[in-house]
Amino acid sequence: MIEVRAGVDAVDAQIVNLLAQRFGYMDAAARIKTERSAVRDEGRKQQVLANVKDAARNVGIPAEVVGDLWELLVEASIAYELEQWDANRA
Numbered sequence: 001m002i003e004v005r006a007g008v009d010a011v012d013a014q015i016v017n018l019l020a021q022r023f024g025y026m027d028a029a030a031r032i033k034t035e036r037s038a039v040r041d042e043g044r045k046q047q048v049l050a051n052v053k054d055a056a057r058n059v060g061i062p063a064e065v066v067g068d069l070w071e072l073l074v075e076a077s078i079a080y081e082l083e084q085w086d087a088n089r090a
Helices: 002-032 042-059 063-088
Strands: none
Touching (some): 002 063
16 A cells, blocks of 8 residues: 555656646746637637546546546636736736
């Protein structure tokens, strides 16, 4: 069990690093988008959710669970990007 927990902890650390990368792209998007209203793109959101659900199915993990996690991640990303958009123009 010690090795399993160490493995989980290592994967969690990798996920956090990947999230930092993802949020870096939100910073870039906040700089690039000229209109605040462009931050929320429902079409893109649905595309992202569909992509991760397909990816989850392809690797044999529960697509709906992954979709739920990504829904939260995408909404948090949008909120973060809005904050950055505002901060860049303050």
